[in-house]
Amino acid sequence: xxxxxxxxxxxxxxxxxxxxxxxxxxxxxxxxxxxxxxxxxxxxxxxxxxxxxxxxxxxxxxxxxxxxxxxxxxxxxxxxxxxxxxxxxxxxxxxxxxxxxxxxxxxxxxxxxxxxxxxxxxxxxxxxxxxxxxxxxxxxxxxxxxxxxxxxxxxxxxxxxxxxxxxxxxxxxxxxxxxxxxxxxxxxxxxxxxxxxxxxxxxxxxxxxxxxxxxxxxxxxxxxxxxxxxxxxxxxxxxxxxxxxxxxxxxx
Amino acid sequence: xxxxxxxxxxxxxxxxxxxxxxxxxxxxxxxxxxxxxxxxxxxxxxxxxxxxxxxxxxxxxxxxxxxxxxxxxxxxxxxxxxxxxxxxxxxxxxxxxxxxxxxxxxxxxxxxxxxxxxxxxxxxxxxxxxxxxxxxxxxxxxxxxxxxxxxxxxxxxxxxxxxxxxxxxxxxxxxxxxxxxxxxxxxxxxxxxxxxxxxxxxxxxxxxxxxxxxxxxxxxxxxxxxxxxxxxxxxxxxxxxxxxxxxxxxxx
DNA sequence: AATGAGTGTTGCAGTAAGTGCAACGCTGCT
DNA sequence: AGCAGCGTTGCACTTACTGCAACACTCATT
Numbered sequence: 106x107x108x109x110x111x112x113x114x115x116x117x118x119x120x121x122x123x124x125x126x127x128x129x130x131x132x133x134x135x136x137x138x139x140x141x142x143x144x145x146x147x148x149x150x151x152x153x154x155x156x157x158x159x160x161x162x163x164x165x166x167x168x169x170x171x172x173x174x175x176x177x178x179x180x181x182x183x184x185x186x187x188x189x190x191x192x193x194x195x196x197x198x199x200x201x202x203x204x205x206x207x208x209x210x211x212x213x214x215x216x217x218x219x220x221x222x223x224x225x226x227x228x229x230x231x232x233x234x235x236x237x238x239x240x241x242x243x244x245x246x247x248x249x250x251x252x253x254x255x256x257x258x259x260x261x262x263x264x265x266x267x268x269x270x271x272x273x274x275x276x277x278x279x280x281x282x283x284x285x286x287x288x289x290x291x292x293x294x295x296x297x298x299x300x301x302x303x304x305x306x307x308x309x310x311x312x313x314x315x316x317x318x319x320x321x322x323x324x325x326x327x328x329x330x331x332x333x334x335x336x337x338x339x340x341x342x343x344x345x346x347x348x349x350x351x352x353x354x355x356x357x
Numbered sequence: 358x359x360x361x362x363x364x365x366x367x368x369x370x371x372x373x374x375x376x377x378x379x380x381x382x383x384x385x386x387x388x389x390x391x392x393x394x395x396x397x398x399x400x401x402x403x404x405x406x407x408x409x410x411x412x413x414x415x416x417x418x419x420x421x422x423x424x425x426x427x428x429x430x431x432x433x434x435x436x437x438x439x440x441x442x443x444x445x446x447x448x449x450x451x452x453x454x455x456x457x458x459x460x461x462x463x464x465x466x467x468x469x470x471x472x473x474x475x476x477x478x479x480x481x482x483x484x485x486x487x488x489x490x491x492x493x494x495x496x497x498x499x500x501x502x503x504x505x506x507x508x509x510x511x512x513x514x515x516x517x518x519x520x521x522x523x524x525x526x527x528x529x530x531x532x533x534x535x536x537x538x539x540x541x542x543x544x545x546x547x548x549x550x551x552x553x554x555x556x557x558x559x560x561x562x563x564x565x566x567x568x569x570x571x572x573x574x575x576x577x578x579x580x581x582x583x584x585x586x587x588x589x590x591x592x593x594x595x596x597x598x599x600x601x602x603x604x605x606x607x608x609x
Numbered sequence: 610a611a612t613g614a615g616t617g618t619t620g621c622a623g624t625a626a627g628t629g630c631a632a633c634g635c636t637g638c639t
Numbered sequence: 640a641g642c643a644g645c646g647t648t649g650c651a652c653t654t655a656c657t658g659c660a661a662c663a664c665t666c667a668t669t
Contacts, residue, residue, distance in 0.1 A: 106395060106398050106399040106402060107361055107365065107395050107396060107399045107626085107627070108625090108626065108627085108656090109359055109361040109362055109626080109627080109655095109656065109657095110361055110362050110365040110396060110399040110400070111399050111402070111403075113359065113362040113365070113366075114365075114399065114400070114403040114405065115403075117403075117423055118423070120427075121422075121423050121426040121427060121430070122426075122430075123430055124430070126616080126617090127616075127617060127618095128615090128616075128617090136657080136658085137657070137658045137659075138616090138617075138618090138658095139617095139618080139619080139657080139658070139659085140656080140657060140658070142617075142618070143358060143359050143656080143657090144359060144362060146358050147358045147359045147362040147363050147366065148362070148366070150358060150363070151363075151366040151367075151369075152459060153366065155458055155459065160616085160617080163427065163430070164423060164424075164426075164427035164430075165427075165458065165459065166458040166459060166461050166463055166483075167459075168420070168423055168424045168427060169424045169427070169428070169463060169480075169481030169482075170373075170461075170463070170481065170482070170483055171369055171370065171373050171416060171420055171424075172416075172420045172421045172423075172424035172425075172481060173424075173481045173482050174373040174374075174416075175372075175373060175415065175416035175417075175420060175421070176421070178373070178374075178375055178376070178415070178416075206407055206417065206418040207404055207407060207417065207418060207419075209418050209422075211418055211421060211422070217469050228421075229421030229422065229424060229425045230421075230422070230425050231418075231422055359655085359656070360627090360654090360655065360656085361626090361627065361628095361655080361656080378645080378646090379645075379646060379647095380644090380645070380646090388628080388629085389628070389629045389630080390629095390645085390646075390647090391628080391629070391630085391646095391647080391648080392627075392628060392629075394646075394647070395627080395628090412645085412646080
């Protein structure tokens with residue numbers, strides 16, 4: 106791999122922690138100030154870092170634009186969006202769409218709840234992978250060795266008493282999810298929030314994305330939320346059909 | 358600047374247009390395939406590009422995470438958020454927060470309208486700089502020479518008949534905005550959408566961000582929207598006060 | 610005011626690191 | 640089977656990146 110590029114890219118996560126000046130960047134990279142300067146300049150030219158008024162460096166605006174464009178190029182997202190909106194119109198709750206990539210699960214689309222109490226989440230934010238319903242579906246579909254390797258490698262933070270406690274429990278849960286073809290998260294991430302999720306599959310049957318409906322206890326109980334399962338699954342299947350080309354275009 | 362890094366970073370916007378294979382990347386960079394391969398591998402290791410199942414490269418997930426973190430580090434955003442939510446609760450319309458950086462204006466926060474008809478926009482997306490009310494405020498505060506230089510350099514797309522047509526008109530509008538301390542966009546970007554915006558200033562009086570309230574004609578007329586101006590300005594001033602440290606902490 | 614410490618910046622010589630080449634391996638097509 | 644197209648690897652070359660040391664600048668301090 107390329108050393109120079111490697112060093113330059115290492116600056117990005119470093120700046121993601123917060124602004125830093127030249128000296129700090131050089132130190133943390135373990136290179137001379139002049140070297141760090143040149144790397145930062147190159148990053149700057151491409152708009153990936155920004156120099157604020159106090160001379161310190163921050164991540165730059167181009168980063169947002171790139172992330173944005175990347176997102177809009179995901180074809181699942183494009184196909185799914187209309188379905189997600191329609192689902193939101195019918196049930197009123199927050200609807201999420203998520204994909205798996207390189208050991209992370211992240212939301213790529215979201216339709217906000219129409220109830221005043223909303224859950225916090227943001228497109229692009231990595232999901233709590235050990236507890237989220239969508240994460241369970243996406244990981245459950247990985248080939249066995251990869252799934253096991255990943256499960257062993259993960260941390261299992263106890264967000265609530267109902268969070269998945271360790272790899273063994275997680276693998277067991279994944280097996281169950283794989284079997285039943287849908288997943289839930291009942292207060293495993295935040296005490297009062299429940300989710301039901303269903304998988305979106307490509308033409309080859311592999312899970313390419315997962316969608317979920319989430320709502321806080323104060324709006325609907327877990328049992329009530331579960332009654333939405335058939336609707337969620339139908340929506341996911343409709344997206345699957347369209348994505349894999351079986352349903353070329355759907356009437357609006 | 359560093360040639361290697363420069364080349365590597367040039368790959369990102371290229372991939373933002375859509376997935377590409379090794380040969381295409383090499384061609385567009387004007388380098389040998391093997392060189393492109395090494396660059397892509399380095400980008401891949403850092404999670405900035407992802408190799409999809411058909412071997413082609415796409416932008417990767419880390420990019421979203423980085424953009425996310427960068428955004429959460431912006432202190433204006435953090436301070437402003439609660440105020441924006443409160444404003445949204447009072448008026449119900451879409452509220453935006455935007456900053457200027459390197460010739461671009463971009464949204465860094467948004468509270469969705471509570472009306473069913475919503476305008477399209479997305480955090481991180483560059484704003485239509487020649488027409489948006491927030492852009493006018495941010496650019497109006499630039500030093501004269503920079504403002505003029507930027508105005509000359511911009512394109513003036515006619516989104517609607519009321520879009521700003523050329524640099525001269527834009528500079529005149531900026532002068533007016535600078536004078537009055539607030540801005541509007543009445544159907545300049547999308548025929549049926551109006552916005553009112555106010556500036557957020559740091560301790561030195563410079564504009565550090567701008568916020569706006571937007572609503573489509575079908576919900577409220579432009580005149581009705583304008584009655585919200587005092588409220589918008591008060592909110593912006595409250596954020597300014599807190600940001601510049603004059604109002605240490607506000608009661609919730 | 611003048612001095613000094615702490616930064617960011619520049620030109621330069623050495624060489625480490627990146628480049629292109631050419632040959633190889635693989636996959637899918639005819 | 641044979642071929643075409645693509646991704647991958649090892650290697651010799653030399654380009655272009657590195658660290659150094661000196662310089663420029665701002666901001667406290669005496």
